[in-house]
Amino acid sequence: MEATVRRTSPGDDPPQGLLVWLFEEDLESSLPSEVDRWVGGDSDRILSRAEFRGRLGDVLEMGPCGNGGPERLAFAGLGKRSEYEIDHVRRAAAAGIGRLVAAGVSRPAVLLRDLPCLPAEAARAAVEGGILSSYRFDEYKQAPRPKCTLERIEIALAEPRDLADIEEAARVGRIVAEQVLAARDLGNRPPNRKTPVHLGEYATEMAARRGIECRVFTGAQVEALRMPCFLGVARGSAEPPTLLVLEHGKKYRGRRPTIALVGKGITFDSGGISIKPAENMELMKFDMCGAAAVLAAIEGAARLALDLHIVAIAPCCENLPGGKALKPADCLETRAGKTVEIVSTDAEGRLILADALSYAATEFEPSLIIDLATLTGACVVALGRRTSGLFGTDEDAKCELAEVGRWTGDRVWPLPIAEDHHEGVKGDTADLKNSGGKWGGASTAAAFLSNFVHGRPWIHLDIAPTAWSEENRPEGPKGATGAGVRLLLEFLRRRSEAP
Numbered sequence: 475m476e477a478t479v480r481r482t483s484p485g486d487d488p489p490q491g492l493l494v495w496l497f498e499e500d501l502e503s504s505l506p507s508e509v510d511r512w513v514g515g516d517s518d519r520i521l522s523r524a525e526f527r528g529r530l531g532d533v534l535e536m537g538p539c540g541n542g543g544p545e546r547l548a549f550a551g552l553g554k555r556s557e558y559e560i561d562h563v564r565r566a567a568a569a570g571i572g573r574l575v576a577a578g579v580s581r582p583a584v585l586l587r588d589l590p591c592l593p594a595e596a597a598r599a600a601v602e603g604g605i606l607s608s609y610r611f612d613e614y615k616q617a618p619r620p621k622c623t624l625e626r627i628e629i630a631l632a633e634p635r636d637l638a639d640i641e642e643a644a645r646v647g648r649i650v651a652e653q654v655l656a657a658r659d660l661g662n663r664p665p666n667r668k669t670p671v672h673l674g675e676y677a678t679e680m681a682a683r684r685g686i687e688c689r690v691f692t693g694a695q696v697e698a699l700r701m702p703c704f705l706g707v708a709r710g711s712a713e714p715p716t717l718l719v720l721e722h723g724k725k726y727r728g729r730r731p732t733i734a735l736v737g738k739g740i741t742f743d744s745g746g747i748s749i750k751p752a753e754n755m756e757l758m759k760f761d762m763c764g765a766a767a768v769l770a771a772i773e774g775a776a777r778l779a780l781d782l783h784i785v786a787i788a789p790c791c792e793n794l795p796g797g798k799a800l801k802p803a804d805c806l807e808t809r810a811g812k813t814v815e816i817v818s819t820d821a822e823g824r825l826i827l828a829d830a831l832s833y834a835a836t837e838f839e840p841s842l843i844i845d846l847a848t849l850t851g852a853c854v855v856a857l858g859r860r861t862s863g864l865f866g867t868d869e870d871a872k873c874e875l876a877e878v879g880r881w882t883g884d885r886v887w888p889l890p891i892a893e894d895h896h897e898g899v900k901g902d903t904a905d906l907k908n909s910g911g912k913w914g915g916a917s918t919a920a921a922f923l924s925n926f927v928h929g930r931p932w933i934h935l936d937i938a939p940t941a942w943s944e945e946n947r948p949e950g951p952k953g954a955t956g957a958g959v960r961l962l963l964e965f966l967r968r969r970s971e972a973p
Contacts, residue, residue, distance in 0.1 A: 475608075475652065476626035477601045477644040479637060482583075489628060491537075491546040491579030493570040493600075495563065495587065497555045498528035529553055530562055531948070535573040544583070548574050558590050560599050561883035567603030569948035575608065575624050583628040586640070593636070594643035597629045601647035602654075602960070606949040609655050611662040646778065650963050653774035654956035660766035661942065661954025665742035665759045670708075670716040670790035673739060673762070677718045677769060677788075684776040687724060691717040701789070701829035702807045703814065707822045708791035710746055710799025715791035717830070720769070722776045722784040731969065732783040734840040735772065735962065736830050738823045738847035739765030739790030746793050746819030747801055760954055761823070763941035764846035765790060767958035774963045780970040785838050789826040793819070805904045809833060810926050813904035821909045823849050824919055828926045835928040842871055844933045845923065846958045852915030853889075853936040859943065861885045862957060863936035865920035871933050875965055884961035886935060895921035935961075 482489075496505075526534035532551035537544065550570035552562045567584060574582045584600045586593055608624035629644055631637070660668060660676070668676075674690035681688030696705060696717050708715035718739070723730070740761040744750060750758065765788035772786040800806075804816040806825070809832040814825065827845055834843055853863040862879075864886040866872055872888055879886040895917040898910030906925060910918025920934045940957035943950070950956075 475605055475624065475648060477629070477648040478626060479597065479629040479631065479641045479644055481631045481637070488544045489581070489583035489630065490544065491548065491574040491577070491582040492544040492630070493548045493550060493567065493574060493582055493584045495550045495552050495566045495570070496528045497552050497558075499555050501528045527551070530565065531569060533569045533573050535570075535577055537577075546574055546577050546579050555590070560591050560595055560881055563589065563591075563596050563599040564603035564606075564883050565948060567600040568607035571604035571624070571627065572607035572948055575622055578622045580622050580625045581628065582624075583630040585630050585632060586635070587632070594639040597640045598643040598647035600629065601627050601644050602651045603949060605648065605651035606654060609658060609950045611659065611951070611953060613659075613663070646967075649774055649777050650960055653770040653777075653963065654959045656773065657763070657766040657770035657956035657959050658950065658954040660769065661760050661763045661956070663759075665792070668741055668762070669713045670739070670741055670792070671714060673741065673765065673788070673790050674716040674718060677720060680769070680773055681720055684773055686772060686776050687721040689719045691719070699833060700809050701833070702809070703825040704789050704791065704829040706800050706804075706806045707746075707793055707825050710796040711792035711794040712796065713741075713792050715789070718765070718769070718786070718788040718790060720772050720786040722772050723780065723782050726781060727783040730782050731842070732785065732838055732840040733966065733969065734785045734787060734834040734838055734843045735768040736827065736834050736843060736845040737764035737766070737768035737786070737788045738762065738827055738845070738849070739788040740793055740823060740826070741790060743793045743820075743822065744795060746799050746822060747795050748818045748820040749795055750820060757942065760942045761848050762790065763848055763954060763957065764937060766954070767846050767937070767956070767962065770956065770959045771962040771966070774959070775966055778963070778967060780966055782966060782970050784966065785834065785840065787830050787834050789830040791826065793822045808926065810928070812906055812925060813901070815901040815904035815907040817907045817909040821919070823847050824922050825908055827923055831923060831926040831932075832928065835926070835930045840930060842868060842931045842933065843927055844935065844962070846935045846937050848938045848941045849936045850916045850919050850938055852919075854939045856889065856916060857887055857939050859939050861887045862940045863916050864888045864933070865891055865917070865936070866933035867924065867927075868931035868933060871931065874968070875933065875961065878964045878968070879961055882960040882964050884957065884959070886961065889917055889920070891917055891921050891924060
């Protein structure tokens with residue numbers, strides 16, 4: 475995939491297809507002059523189309539344009555100017571470029587108009603949106619592929635601007651979007667094609683390609699690390715577990731901040747003995763999307779050459795009801811030394827994270843730990859399907875992530891960990907229990923995890939609401955969304971640029 479920038483004007487060689495974004499206010503009388511020039515003075519034809527009013531999500535695709543204009547032209551609505559957010563550009567680009575590609579345009583251009591943001595920010599958002607809209611998962615299909623696919627996005631500059639900044643922004647946008655697609659691919663693969671061993675092979679190959687240090691622990695190696703909770707969950711399946719540990723920027727350790735990313739990697743979750751209903755169980759192939767996000771994020775960090783020591787840790791296993799599976803009322807020790815009473819074997823994600831968080835905290839002594847997990851249905855009930863839950867002990871990092879979430883469109887919302895949530899996970903026969911009951915499930919799960927970070931600054935992202943979509947959207951089809959990747963990469967990029 476390419477993302478290029480060029481200065482252009484209506485008299486130049488026209489692009490194959492052109493995307494122009496418009497606010498609702500732009501359609502109240504006549505089109506802005508710089509837009510009207512591109513459509514050959516044909517603004518009346520556009521303004522008369524009642525189905526396009528510039529609302530966010532509106533798209534009008536038409537063509538060809540007269541007076542030597544592009545073969546196809548798309549207008550995408552940004553909504554009201556007073557309600558503008560940078561993510562509106564990303565969403566408008568996804569919708570508009572998606573329509574152009576469907577109309578046979580493989581190399582669309584985006585007209586970079588003045589917006590209430592820096593031109594470079596708009597360019598990056600447009601590139602991200604366009605690439606995200608191009609995603610299709612057809613690895614296992616024999617059906618013919620679409621006749622037209624996205625090959626390149628061009629940012630067309632109608633006015634003199636800082637070309638270098640815009641080119642760099644387009645490059646960053648391309649890398650970020652490609653990493654989201656990498657996470658989507660991992661999430662969408664069937665569970666028999668992404669076993670813990672398969673994920674270890676993927677991580678090893680990717681790390682070798684990107685200059686990332688990678689270790690894959692299996693079997694006795696995991697036992698030697700003392701991870702009884704992780705191994706307890708894994709023992710219900712014949713598939714051996716793996717612990718993936720990747721490091722970027724090891725040379726910066728001790729000189730720059732160390733940030734540990736921990737991702738839940740349950741490659742299929744049947745619920746174990748506390749088995750899930752059959753309906754929609756196939757969606758539990760997405761229970762490793764936290765691991766997919768941290769693998770994609772550390773690869774993106776390497777591609778962006780971020781000046782940080784970043785560790786990605788992914789405990790990967792299946793949760794199945796085999797003969798050796800955990801049982802309700804079992805008691806497990808944890809790597810941190812605390813004991814856990816098993817109330818539900820379907821609350822397994824927090825068990826494998828408990829040992830992985832403890833490992834991250836003690837082995838790397840990071841300045842910040844961020845874990846991502848499809849952890850609770852309660853978080854979906856609380857926040858819907860477009861916003862992840864944000865918990866943690868580092869208030870500065872929580873504020874940063876909330877702002878980054880707004881900027882990237884990878885939104886998060888803060889939820890509490892209060893005293894009653896800690897009380898809810900106190901055990902009867904052990905120090906803790908792995909389920910806090912019916913109420914406040916997202917917060918009690920986070921309270922449970924807080925026991926295993928050894929006092930390190932810590933953030934927990936519950937991506938159960940956002941990890942997959944059950945509907946097609948302009949920014950991608952139903953299936954894995956790559957949730958968390960844009961959020962992590964922008965957060966890490968800003969931390970890398972900090973003194």
